Amino acid sequence: MSNVISAKNLTLAYDNGRKEIIKNASFNIKKGDFVFITGPSGSGKSTLLKSLYGQLKPKEGNLVVGGRDLANISSRQLQELRTHMGIIFQDYKLINEWTVAKNVVLPLMIAGYSLDVQETQAHRLLKHVKLSEHADKYPLELSGGEQQRVGVARALAKNPVVILADEPTGNLDDYSSNVIWDLMENACQQLETTVLVVTHKIPTIFSLPYRHFIIESKGVYEVH
Amino acid sequence: MKFIKNHLMFILPLMAILLGIEFYLVFDRTTDSYEKGLKEGYTMLVVTKKPVTLQKLKQLNPHIATLEAIKREQIVSEVAQGVSKQSKKEILAALPYFYNVGLDSYLGTSALEKIKKDLEKDSNIKRVETFGSSYSSAYRLFAFIKFLLKVFIGFMGIVSLFLIIKQMEIWKYAHRERMQVMEIFGAPLMLRAGVLFKVAIFDAFIATLLTSAVFLYVKFVWAAQSGIDLMMQKQDDLFKMTDMAILLGVALLLVIVAVYTVVFSSKGVQE
Incomplete structure (x- = not known):
């Protein structure tokens, strides 16, 4: 299996390179892998995830995602790369002025799909996350768990190569969390999507084989 | 709101x-x-000893665009009222030729002075009046x-x-x-x-x-x-x-x- 993500001697830093968060990290993630990244608060879990979707450029080393080296990527190439990613946030990051259906098809809208296709896909995706009856509602009319399901549906909209999730169940109760884990397991299993989840705690109900990385003292280590 | x-x-x-x-x-x-009106209505007055042509004036200065003769008979009839016909003829013979001269564009006072000098170089031209100050002040x-x-x-x-x-x-x-x-x-x-x-x-x-x-x-x-x-x-x-x-x-x-x-x-x- 080919690597979807590959890091070699990766160093990430804020404050114009002065504040190093991750240093000399090397790891490979293959197509279809389900990866948990854990670590103490402030260890750099979210920073690593940000660098994977190009919000933070590596200070040193190589970080290749979907065949693109993020250390030397143009904004146009980054834009294109992001259209192959599904990103899920702890705070959902839905567009509150848009309906649930419109939020879900944002990646399709960006890719220039016709309104008919968008409508069909919105219906299919909302059915998949069991929110069909909420299609015309606005995000703020939904509970936190429902909003995160919208976020998952949006991440799945364009059958992404990789799903990056930052504490996707951080704000949810156990029931809602289990629903989200189910959806992400299904995506990985059925679509062979690579899934990377940053979380402070690996869910106990998780049934799929997974890989586990810990970030500690600026290093990224795989737990076997 | x-x-x-x-x-x-x-x-x-x-x-x-x-x-x-x-x-x-x-x-x-x-x-x-x-x-x-300010631009095109402006003309300078040129007084010559003998009749002059537009071509001749253009040779003296290229900015000159139009030439209109002022009827000498009209001048005589206005200035010599009550004078005999013979005297009028004598005045007419002695009277120089008057022309309204138009320019091709709006020019500053220094350019007007140059035109005046160019024209006055010709011995046929007796006098050139540019009315520079009033022209310039209104337009400016x-x-x-x-x-x-x-x-x-x-x-x-x-x-x-x-x-x-x-x-x-x-x-x-x-x-x-x-x-x-x-x-x-x-x-x-x-x-x-x-x-x-x-x-x-x-x-x-x-x-x-x-x-x-x-x-x-x-x-x-x-x-x-x-x-x-x-x-x-x-x-x-x-x-x-x-x-x-x-x-x-x-x-x-x-x-x-x-x-x-x-x-x-x-x-x-x-x-």
């Missing part, structure tokens, strides 16, 4: 620019004939007023453009989360800035309509009732439908420049 305030903060500076432009257009149209006053108007409109335009860009930045801030989410999912700049374009173009139409309404009111209501002759005579020039197209074009251009300025000035999410 906040919605109206936000739009007014954009529409009012845009209207200030459009009002300035429309005011200049109206000023230009209504004073056009006056300016033409007009040109100065026009220049001041341009400066004022230009200054107002710059200040208003800054206000428009400032308001655009506020809108961008208000929509920053939406734009960030779209950016993270790979939306191109035009799609991300779509919301700003929509609002700005809508306001450009509103500002154009309001500005046109002001001038239509001036044209059909105020000017008609003003009792000012110039206003009543030039009522048609106060607003033309083509002005609306010009104003809309300018308004759209300004808002597009403002959106691009604001959107391109941000670095995006890349750190």
